[in-house]
Each structure stands twice: as structure tokens, then as C-alpha cells.
Amino acid sequence: xxxxxxxLGGNAIxxxxxxxxxxxxxxxxxxxCERLVELIKMGHQLVITHGNGPQAGALLIQQETGVSLxxxxxxxxxxxxMTQGQIGYMIQQNxxxxxxxxxxxxxVATVATQVLVSKDDPDFQDPSKPVGPFYTKEEAExxxxxxSHWVIKKVKPGEGKVxxxxxxxxxxxxxxxxxxxxxxxxxxxxVIASGGGGIPVVEKEDGTLEGIEAVIDKDxxxxxxxxxxxPDIFLILTDVEKAYLNYGKPDQKPIDRMTISEAKKYLAEGxxxxxxxxxxxxxxxxxxxxxxxxxxxTSLDKAVxxxxxxxxxxxxxx
Ligand code: ADP
Ligand code: MG
Numbered sequence: 001x002x003x004x005x006x007x008l009g010g011n012a013i014x015x016x017x018x019x020x021x022x023x024x025x026x027x028x029x030x031x032x033c034e035r036l037v038e039l040i041k042m043g044h045q046l047v048i049t050h051g052n053g054p055q056a057g058a059l060l061i062q063q064e065t066g067v068s069l070x071x072x073x074x075x076x077x078x079x080x081x082m083t084q085g086q087i088g089y090m091i092q093q094n095x096x097x098x099x100x101x102x103x104x105x106x107x108v109a110t111v112a113t114q115v116l117v118s119k120d121d122p123d124f125q126d127p128s129k130p131v132g133p134f135y136t137k138e139e140a141e142x143x144x145x146x147x148s149h150w151v152i153k154k155v156k157p158g159e160g161k162v163x164x165x166x167x168x169x170x171x172x173x174x175x176x177x178x179x180x181x182x183x184x185x186x187x188x189x190x191v192i193a194s195g196g197g198g199i200p201v202v203e204k205e206d207g208t209l210e211g212i213e214a215v216i217d218k219d220x221x222x223x224x225x226x227x228x229x230x231p232d233i234f235l236i237l238t239d240v241e242k243a244y245l246n247y248g249k250p251d252q253k254p255i256d257r258m259t260i261s262e263a264k265k266y267l268a269e270g271x272x273x274x275x276x277x278x279x280x281x282x283x284x285x286x287x288x289x290x291x292x293x294x295x296x297x298t299s300l301d302k303a304v305x306x307x308x309x310x311x312x313x314x315x316x317x318x
Pocket of ligand 2: 009051275276
């Protein structure tokens with residue numbers, strides 16, 4: 001029996017081709033939870049984190065649309081908190097229903113999680129993470145006037161809706177609710193935490209916390225969560241069974257196992273794309289350098305087989 005920290009990717013909640021209706025998302029989350037229950041039935045203890053890209057994107061559009069109805073838009077830290085509640089609820093309910101069917105009485109709870117970042121993080125100087133809808137040049141100009149602190153960049157070549165708001169994606173430093181989460185996990189509760197990379201907060205001079213408009217990568221925040229709950233295995237579940245060398249090229253090659261040194265070398269050679277596989281590999285490297293023993297990247301469907309060592313990309317200490 002192992003303690004496993006699972007980082008669920010976007011496909012666990014919404015498939016790329018779907019709109020993201022309530023029914024679609026509930027169906028996906030149920031399927032995801034069925035996979036998780038297989039692991040629980042094997043005797044493993046789970047801690048769960050998850051992404052929120054499409055849900056946060058939709059909520060941001062709803063914030064903007066509400067302005068014309070006189071409803072004040074909420075900032076990004078609040079939007080992240082809303083998606084933690086939304087997705088946490090869906091996971092809690094599905095997991096509880098499935099556990100009940102199996103006759104397993106394990107409590108499940110979601111923790112609204114703040115994650116500390118630094119105001120001095122270089123990404124605040126040059127924001128890199130696109131969020132929300134695409135805009136035309138005219139719309140972009142208007143929005144820049146309405147929101148003086150927004151940075152809007154052209155994110156696609158050509159004309160039309162090719163502009164998007166970009167926000168900083170600072171490195172997570174630590175999980176604010178660490179003590180609460182650790183105690184809950186040690187008490188046997190299945191905890192869902194740090195969803196969507198966590199609510200980004202900075203520490204003021206007087207030591208108090210304040211939300212900040214940024215988005216933290218969920219795999220990197222998941223690694224900080226791992227430092228809190230000390231899992232035997234850090235399991236990143238996404239939509240590919242393995243990480244590849246030369247990904248997308250005719251000579252692409254799946255990686256079954258790589259050491260920290262090999263992972264660093266492949267990362268430097270550019271095999272893992274910056275917005276997707278890159279942060280996953282970085283998170284695994286950090287986990288092992290912190291003292292973790294096993295990190296695995298695989299698909300949701302292959303979670304059980306990967307834990308059994310039959311598939312997935314396994315990252316191990318040198
Ligand atoms: P998630 O929502 O699970 O975080 P991402 O889209 O961020 O999903 O990351 C998974 C994606 O990473 C894959 O669908 C794949 O397109 C992309 N990717 C980039 N580089 C690689 C690589 N070297 N090997 C495998 N997948 C890669
Ligand atoms: Mg991702």
C-alpha cells in the first residue's frame with residue numbers, strides 16, 4: 001500500500017472536443033473517479049490535485065459578460081477559488097458515490113488552497129500564460145483602457161481574434177494550508193487540494209497574505225503539495241501514456257524510464273514542450289530532488305498499470 005499524490009490533467013474533467021456542459025463534465029469526472037477507486041481498492045491512499053484551464057477560461061468569459069448586466073467581475077485569484085470549489089465538488093460527489101457502492105467508508109474533502117508566490121518572480125515582468133477569450137485588435141485596445149493592469153498580447157499570426165490576455169505564471173513557493181492538509185491526509189481523509197495550481201497569493205511586509213492576478217502551473221503546485229503530504233509516488237495523469245523524445249516527429253520515441261540527469265538533459269534539449277509536458281517533467285525532477293522516490297507520468301486509463309510498473313514514463317533518482 002502506497003500514498004499516491006495524483007495530479008489530474010484537463011482531460012479528466014473535459015475532453016478537448018466537448019463544450020463543457022454539466023453533463024459532460026460530470027460524466028468525465030465519474031469515469032476519472034472510477035479509475036481512482038481502482039487504486040483505492042488496491043489499498044492505496046490518494047491525495048488529489050487537478051487542472052482548471054477550460055473551467056477558469058469559461059468563468060472569465062462569464063465575468064466579462066456580466067459587466068454589461070451590472071455584475072462586478074471577480075479577479076483571477078477568486079476565479080481560481082471558484083473552480084476549486086466547482087471541480088472539488090464534482091470529484092467529491094462522484095468519489096463518494098462510487099466508494100459507497102464498494103462499501104468503503106472513506107471521507108473525501110476539498111481544501112480551498114492558497115499557494116504562495118513571490119512578487120519578484122520574473123514572470124511578473126513578462127507575463128507568459130494566456131487566459132480567457134480571444135479578442136480582435138479593437139476589443140484588445142478597449143479592454144486595455146478599461147483594465148489598466150491588463151497585458152494583452154497577439155498570440156496567433158494573422159488577423160481577427162488573435163489577441164489574448166496574458167498573466168504571470170510564477171513559480172509556486174509553498175502551500176499555505178499545508179498543516180491542515182497534512183493533518184487531514186494523516187487522518188485518512190482523501191483530500192483534494194491545490195486545484196488549478198492553487199490560489200496565487202503574495203506575502204505583504206506585515207506578513208499578511210493577499211491574492212494576486214496570476215495562474216500557477218498545476219503540476220508545479222502539485223509538487224509543492226507532494227512536499228507537504230510526502231507521498232511514495234507522485235503520479236501525473238494526462239492524455240498521453242508516456243512522455244516522448246522527439247515528440248510529434250517521425251522518429252518520436254516513448255520514454256519508459258529516465259533518471260533525474262537524463263530528464264534534465266532531455267528538457268534542455270527541448271523534448272518537452274514548455275506549456276504542457278515541460279512543467280510535468282520539471283515537477284517530477286523537483287519531487288525527486290526534494291527526496292521523493294518515484295514519479296510517473298502516464299494517461300488516466302493506464303494509472304493502475306503504471307503503478308504496477310507495466311507502462312508510463314518513470315522518473316527515478318540518479
Ligand atoms: P494536462 O491537462 O494533462 O496538463 P497538457 O496538454 O498540459 O495536459 O499536457 C499533455 C500534452 O503534452 C500532451 O497531450 C502532448 O500533446 C504534450 N506534449 C508535449 N511534449 C510532449 C512529449 N515530449 N511527450 C509527450 N507529450 C508531449
Ligand atoms: Mg497542463
